[in-house]
Amino acid sequence: MTTPTLSADTPRGRMYRLEPDGPLLYPSITTVAGMRAKDHLQGWYATMASKRALEMYAWLDRNPGRAAAEIARVARDKWGTQKRIAAAATEYTRTAADFGTLVHSACELWGTSGARPTAAQIGELADHMRSSQGAFAAEKDPQALITRADVRLDGYGRFLEDYQPEFVEVEQTVVNHTVGYAGTTDAIVRIGNTLLSADIKTSKKVRGDYALQGVAVVRAEQLLDEDGTVREMPDLTGAFIIHLPEAGGYQVVPLRTGDAEFEVFRSLRSAWSFEPDECALEASSGPQELLLSLLRAKGGMAALD
Numbered sequence: 001m002t003t004p005t006l007s008a009d010t011p012r013g014r015m016y017r018l019e020p021d022g023p024l025l026y027p028s029i030t031t032v033a034g035m036r037a038k039d040h041l042q043g044w045y046a047t048m049a050s051k052r053a054l055e056m057y058a059w060l061d062r063n064p065g066r067a068a069a070e071i072a073r074v075a076r077d078k079w080g081t082q083k084r085i086a087a088a089a090t091e092y093t094r095t096a097a098d099f100g101t102l103v104h105s106a107c108e109l110w111g112t113s114g115a116r117p118t119a120a121q122i123g124e125l126a127d128h129m130r131s132s133q134g135a136f137a138a139e140k141d142p143q144a145l146i147t148r149a150d151v152r153l154d155g156y157g158r159f160l161e162d163y164q165p166e167f168v169e170v171e172q173t174v175v176n177h178t179v180g181y182a183g184t185t186d187a188i189v190r191i192g193n194t195l196l197s198a199d200i201k202t203s204k205k206v207r208g209d210y211a212l213q214g215v216a217v218v219r220a221e222q223l224l225d226e227d228g229t230v231r232e233m234p235d236l237t238g239a240f241i242i243h244l245p246e247a248g249g250y251q252v253v254p255l256r257t258g259d260a261e262f263e264v265f266r267s268l269r270s271a272w273s274f275e276p277d278e279c280a281l282e283a284s285s286g287p288q289e290l291l292l293s294l295l296r297a298k299g300g301m302a303a304l305d
Contacts, residue, residue, distance in 0.1 A: 016182035019228030029183025048089035155250035165189035174220035214239030215257035
């Protein structure tokens with residue numbers, strides 16, 4: 001997804017402002033949805049780190065004449081080597097995200113211009129991302145990158161032919177003041193007589209937790225333009241994913257966006273607001289002060305005061 005100008009990255013995740021140059025007020029939909037525990041990723045992080053370590057060992061095996069110097073360098077910079085191994089999963093995720101952004105940008109260009117982007121235009125999008133965001137720094141074959149993106153556009157083109165969506169909004173920011181969040185949907189489309197939120201994904205598979213993003217868009221209260229203009233939020237029937245896999249083709253995957261899903265999202269929004277550091281109070285000097293501190297923390301000191 002392209003980066004909306006009303007949003008910015010912060011130590012607590014991406015956040016949105018409600019007007020240009022205004023304060024950052026609301027967490028993004030993806031930031032809130034990301035509060036959900038992902039314990040299953042711990043094993044993947046370890047696998048990616050071990051793969052990088054094995055790749056480094058294989059390099060030594062292929063270059064025996066340089067092995068002694070490389071081992072000495074690693075011994076001198078153990079912390080740097082540990083960071084490089086530990087960063088394997090993060091770098092992989094960043095590379096995948098950059099590619100997804102490229103495909104999103106190409107699809108956005110298609111949606112706004114009405115014409116499929118050419119290979120040259122995809123290359124221009126990649127060059128802009130490289131110069132402005134540092135993306136694709138390790139990409140050794142720019143043409144292969146364009147070809148990979150073009151395969152995803154083949155699938156997107158088939159989706160357009162089969163579903164004939166009318167694009168009502170493209171890369172539209174939405175906001176919910178009651179819950180306190182904002183986010184940007186790839187498109188709001190009309191299929192038949194029904195308005196839907198559509199998001200493009202280039203991940204290996206469609207994950208069920210995408211429904212948390214979908215329900216947040218469906219339950220948004222207003223449309224928010226880049227200049228801060230607020231517009232009425234249309235009544236969306238639901239949300240779906242346009243999945244563009246690496247092998248080509250496409251899948252259209254509807255998402256559940258009911259009360260249960262929204263309640264989970266609301267709970268995650270509350271979790272995002274939680275400040276754990278504030279929960280550890282000052283050390284007590286004795287039993288009486290301990291009890292008084294606990295009463296104050298529970299709001300039970302009104303009678304005592």
